[in-house]
Amino acid sequence: MTQRPLARRTAEAGTALGPIGEPVEGVERIAVLRAGNLGDLLFAMPALDALRQCYPDARITLLGMPAHAALLRDRPGPVDEVVVLPVSEGVRLSPGTEPDPNEVAEFAARMRERRFDLGVQVHGGGRYSNPFLTRLGARVTAGLRTPDADPLDRTVPYRYYQHEVLRALEVVGLVGARPATLEPVLTATDDDVARAAELLGNGPPVLAIHPSATDPRRRWPADRFGAIAARATGRGVRVVVLGAEGEEELADAVVQAAIADGAPEGGVRSLAGLGDLGQLVGILDQAVALVGNDSGPRHLAQAVGCPTVGLYWAGNLINAGPLGRTLHRVHLDWRSTCPVCGIDVTQVGWTAERCEHDPSFLTSIEVDAVWDDVEDLL
Numbered sequence: 001m002t003q004r005p006l007a008r009r010t011a012e013a014g015t016a017l018g019p020i021g022e023p024v025e026g027v028e029r030i031a032v033l034r035a036g037n038l039g040d041l042l043f044a045m046p047a048l049d050a051l052r053q054c055y056p057d058a059r060i061t062l063l064g065m066p067a068h069a070a071l072l073r074d075r076p077g078p079v080d081e082v083v084v085l086p087v088s089e090g091v092r093l094s095p096g097t098e099p100d101p102n103e104v105a106e107f108a109a110r111m112r113e114r115r116f117d118l119g120v121q122v123h124g125g126g127r128y129s130n131p132f133l134t135r136l137g138a139r140v141t142a143g144l145r146t147p148d149a150d151p152l153d154r155t156v157p158y159r160y161y162q163h164e165v166l167r168a169l170e171v172v173g174l175v176g177a178r179p180a181t182l183e184p185v186l187t188a189t190d191d192d193v194a195r196a197a198e199l200l201g202n203g204p205p206v207l208a209i210h211p212s213a214t215d216p217r218r219r220w221p222a223d224r225f226g227a228i229a230a231r232a233t234g235r236g237v238r239v240v241v242l243g244a245e246g247e248e249e250l251a252d253a254v255v256q257a258a259i260a261d262g263a264p265e266g267g268v269r270s271l272a273g274l275g276d277l278g279q280l281v282g283i284l285d286q287a288v289a290l291v292g293n294d295s296g297p298r299h300l301a302q303a304v305g306c307p308t309v310g311l312y313w314a315g316n317l318i319n320a321g322p323l324g325r326t327l328h329r330v331h332l333d334w335r336s337t338c339p340v341c342g343i344d345v346t347q348v349g350w351t352a353e354r355c356e357h358d359p360s361f362l363t364s365i366e367v368d369a370v371w372d373d374v375e376d377l378l
Contacts, residue, residue, distance in 0.1 A: 016173050016179070017166055017169050017170045017173060018156065018170045018173050018174075019173065019174070020173050020176060020178065021142075021154055021173065021174040021175055021176055022176055023054060023055070023175060024117060024139075024140045024175055024176070026117060027055045027058045027117040027118050028057070028059065028117055029058060029059050029061070029114060029115065029116045029117050029118075030058050030059070030060045030116065030117065030118045030119075030120065031061050031063055031111065031118070031119045031133075031136060031138060032044070032047075032048060032051070032060065032062050032063065032122065033063045033085075033091075033119070033120065033121045033122065033123045033129055033132065033133050034062065034063070034068075034122050034123050034168075035063070035065055035085055035091055035092045036065065037067075037296055038067060038071070038277075038296030038300060039295065039296045039298075040164075041062075041065070041071070042184040042299045042300060042302075043165050043168060043184065043299070043320070044122050044168050045077070045078075045181070045184040045186070046165050046169055046179060046180070046181045046182060046183065046184060047120075047122055047168035047169050047171065047172045047177070048060065048062070048077070048078040048079060049078050049179075050169060050173075050177035050181075051078065051120070051172055051175075051177050052078035052180075053177065053178070053180040054172075054175070054176050054177035054178070058117070058118075059080045060078055060079050061079075061080065061082075061083055061114075062081070062082045062083070063082075063083050064084065064085065065084065067277060068082050068084075069082035069084055070276070070277050070278075071186075071277045071281075074189070075186070075187060076187045077186070083111075086099070086103045086104050086107045087100065087103070088104050088132060090124075090127060090132075091123065091128050091132050104132075108132075108135040108137075111135075111136040111137070112135075112136060115137070115139075116137070116139070117139045117140065118141075118142070118175060119133050119136055119140070119141045119143075120141075120143060120172060120175070121133045121141070121142070121144060121152065121171070122143065122167070122168040122171050122172075123143075123144075124144060124158070125144055125145065125146035125149055125158040126143060126144050126145045126146060126149030126152070126158065127146060127149045129143070129144075130143060130145065130150040130151070133152070134150065134152070140175070141154070142154040142155070142171060142172070142174045142175050143156070143171055144156055144158040144167070145157060145158060146158045154174040154175065156170050156171050156174065160319075161318050161319065162318075163318065163319055163320070163321070163323075164320060165182065165183070165323075169182075182323060183303070183322070183324070184302065185303055186281065186300065186303035186304050187304075188281050188285035188304050189278070189281075191278065192278045192279065192281045192282035193285055193286060194282070195275075195279045195282060196275075196280075196281075196283045196286060197282070197286075199240075199279055199283065200240065200286065203238050204237055204238050205236075205237045205238070205287075205288045206237065206239070206283070206287045206288065207229075207232045207238070207239050207240075207288055207289055207290075208240055208283060208287040208289070208290040208292075208297075209228065209239060209240070209291050209292065210241075210243065210290060210291075210292035210293065210295055210297040211241065211243070211250055211251065212244070212247045212250055212293065212295060213293040213294060213295040215358075216358040216360070217313065217359065217360065218293050218294050218295070218361065218362070219293055219360055219362065220311040220360065220362045221360055221362075221363065222250060222253040222257055223253075223257040224365075224367050224370075225291065226253075226254045226255070226258040226259075226260070226261055226263075226268075227257065227258070227261050227371075228291055228367065228370060228371055228374060229241070229254060229255075229257075229258035229261075229263055229268045230258045230259075230261035230262050230268070231374075232378070233264060233267035234262075235375070235378055237378065238267065238268075238269070239258070239263070239267065239268040239269070240269055240270075240271050240283065240287075241255060241268065241269070241272060242271055242272065242280065242283070242292075242297055243270070243273065244272070244273065245272075246273070247272045247273070248270065248272045251270040251271075251272035252272075254268070254270070255269070255270050271283070280297065280300065281304055284297070284301040284304050284306045285304045285305070285306065287301070287306050288306075288307070288377070288378060289306065289307040289308065290306055290307070290308045291308070291311075291370065291374055292308065292309075292311070293310070293311050293312075294310060294311070294312050294313070294317075294321075298310050299320070302322055302327075305327075307327040307328065307377045308322065308327070309329045309330075309331070309370060309373045309374050309377065310329070310330045310331070311362050311365055312330055312331065312332050312362075313333050313362060314332045314333065314334045314335075315346055317330060327377075329376075329377070331365045331369060331370055332365070333361055333363065333365055334364070335361055335364070338355050338357050338359070339357075339359050339361075340357040340359055341355050341357060343355045345361070
């Protein structure tokens with residue numbers, strides 16, 4: 001008997017991804033917990049759009065990272081403000097900084113004073129994030145839950161292999177929010193574009209390459225990116241290699257490989273370590289395409305409308321790949337074991353055993369196949 005109403009709600013949901021719960025009454029203030037990297041924020045954007053559509057008059061506060069605050073500041077979108085999280089175990093990590101229990105307690109007290117009507121957790125399985133959210137005192141809570149996590153008022157079971165965008169949309173469906181968008185959308189501002197021009201200068205159209213990724217195993221070899229860059233210069237485009245501070249050496253390796261492969265001096269240029277997130281948005285807004293690994297800049301390119309060619313280990317595609325193929329092409333390496341020690345790499349997630357090896361998991365992806373898609377987009 002208990003399953004029939006659930007099945008009926010699912011059938012009537014239309015654009016919903018799962019059961020649609022009743023909207024929470026009298027919602028004026030919403031807190032959404034989503035820390036992590038740039039891509040993690042972008043995965044949550046459709047869920048934020050859905051909340052904005054469902055609760056048009058509510059104030060939406062994103063509890064996130066400093067980079068999230070920098071990216072969303074003065075930018076059109078569903079978020080009214082970003083409150084930066086304190087360093088906290090399993091919620092916000094900061095290398096070299098240990099969590100301060102007093103700082104976390106003070107943060108929770110400040111958030112309780114805001115009297116949130118709705119607290120939404122789209123940060124992970126909930127072992128750490130659910131207790132963190134509960135401490136903020138929202139009237140109604142909703143989020144993800146693994147079997148070992150604290151309960152919230154409304155929960156979706158966390159299973160690792162689910163697309164992150166769809167996972168977050170399923171969570172907000174619990175509080176009545178139907179999808180308004182299925183892909184992240186981010187608006188480039190005039191300021192982004194103007195400041196990007198300071199880095200790009202004048203010249204032919206730009207192809208962007210991003211050779212890095214947080215996990216070294218998600219990186220296609222630098223010499224193959226260089227081969228793509230060299231071929232692109234032969235098509236009359238400029239190539240810029242993107243990267244954060246600390247990734248200059250990798251970007252330079254791509255430039256040198258391109259020159260060795262016949263690219264003219266100056267035809268391929270590294271911008272690694274230069275500019276800020278707003279300038280990165282502007283560059284991607286102006287680029288004809290981006291070639292990159294499964295990483296924040298690839299997701300950001302997609303969000304601003306830049307066509308992409310993405311290089312993926314197959315498991316990552318399930319969780320983080322683009323949904324469409326007209327503007328976004330993907331190439332996969334299907335390996336299921338570490339090429340060094342043979343451990344099963346399909347068993348992933350926070351509790352999975354991780355070997356110490358960091359070889360590229362993308363070496364079966366060939367340059368010619370990638371170039372065919374780049375050329376098509378050009």
